[in-house]
Amino acid sequence: SQATARDAERYAAVDPKRITVVYEAADPDFQPRPGAAARVKERFGVDAGYLLFVGALDARKDPAALLRAWSMANEALPGLQLVLVGVPGRQAPATMPGATTVGLVDKLELADLYSAAGCLVFPSRYEGFGLPCLEAMACGCPVAAYRNSSLPEVVDAAAELVEDGDAEALGRAAAALCAKPERARTAGLERARTFSWRKTARQTISVYESLLRRRG
Secondary structure: OHHHHHHHHHHHOOOHHHOOOOOOOOOOOOOOOOOHHHHHHHHHOOOOOOEEEEOOEOHHHOHHHHHHHHHHHHHHOOOOOEEEEOOEOOOOOOOOOOOEEEEOOOHHHHHHHHHHOOEEEEOOOOOOOOHHHHHHHHOOOOEEEEEOOOHHHHHOOOOEEEEOOOHHHHHHHHHHHHHOOHHHHHHHHHHHOOOOHHHHHHHHHHHHHHHHHHHO
């Protein structure tokens, strides 16, 4: 991401002329999945429309803020469930009271979880790229996240971004998306389509070709 490029310049003193930013993309299997709600209910025992978190739940992902955001969202939408996908990271809390933890899942199960969710809530304090946000958008899942690091350039105007560290605002944004998801779903799908691994490959090859021309 451009944010990572700026970090390389700032902290590693890398000459910006030596940096070319090439974006990642979501796997093609991440797309809206018909029947996802029924499969998620059968496999994980949760009803569609839940808040979803994807990733290693470590200090950088701010689990305390995730709980505060969930609590705030429940004030607007009582009974809203929180589903956690991934494994505990470093400094993770021993438990997340009331949340449904599904652990590691395969790719299609994850696509189902995105497709059936009401919103991906993502309180990460730093992302080099933020792939879960892109995967969620590719599946038609609205995204609420902090405005920091690479996230604004990845989601652009397709997600609800709140001030970095404001868990209450994050919860309110997530609840609003769960209540009225249509615009965010459409915007997210459109934004996700601007990323592709074919484009990534072409740009990467172009970088190698330019280096070979310089050597030649």
